[in-house]
Amino acid sequence: MESRVIARSQPCADERSRIVEAATAACRQYGPSKTNVADVSRLLGKSPASVYKVFPSKAAILDAAAASLFENRFCFTSSADCGQASATVRLKEIMLEQHRLVLQARDNDAQMFSLMALAAQGNWPSFKQHLKRLEAAVAELILAGIVAEEFAPAKIEVAASCFCASVSVLWDPIIVEVLPSSRCEASASELVSFAIAAIQRFRARKVEDPGKVA
Known part of the structure; x- marks a missing residue:
């Protein structure tokens, strides 16, 4: 059977x-x-x-084509394949790689980039799954960073969602489509570093009682 x-x-x-x-x-x-x-x-x-x-329908066909594009071109490296690199380094690398791939698609494969933008604008299932995979990869690295005491304790899924949203200018085709390439490339590394700083572990400095007189 x-x-x-x-x-x-x-x-x-x-x-x-x-x-x-x-x-x-x-x-x-x-x-x-x-x-x-x-x-x-x-x-x-x-x-x-x-x-x-x-x-x-035609819409279903285009969504399947977009899904194939997202799955095959924008795959995510497993943390197990990154050697001894820290979670901080891996997180920065994965976001910069997504940015590079989106720019590459925009500049060298315009029609398929347009398909990506349509999927994002319409919130197609293919784009939802792409975002879900991205957030899952980021969540895995945030968890690794918390375990290694690189990142502050947090709700993993919320932190991953917020992190991806904060750097959406780098990977979201809707935004990348209208943003000047030079501006993206100049700020990508700094932007990711700034977003990572928000989840990094730090020791709060003790603030003295302002009412005390030295």
Whole structure:
């Protein structure tokens, strides 16, 4: 029974992958706003009806193409793969890498960057999942930093969400799309360092009673 289920589901997964690849190619050729199901089916050599059997709408196809882009191009390095680097260093590196990848997409792959911006503007499931993965990676590093006493104790999920929001100018395609490249590049490292300082562990200085007279 299990083998028959796998046999039936595998062709559907393969077909879905081919449609996503064709949609990506169509987006690069025509732009995401002008791409339609007919363009995708033509690249596949099939009818639009066969595409609709797998995806219910153009929006679903574009969302799947955006999801593939986010998952494959904007992946996150596991903390286990970073050697002995501190959580502070790893956190800074991961955000600067996301910034670099977003700028690279904007400058070298304009049509797919437009698809990313559409996904962000529409809060598509693909963008929600991308943000969820980003916040999960940041949360993992914040937890490691708290354990190592680099960061102050905090609610991990809240701290990760706030941290990502504070540096959204670096990774959110909506903002990056309209912000001058030189401004982003000049301030990226300083901005991440400033955001990290907000979660770093520090010893509060003892404040003397202002009513005391020396």
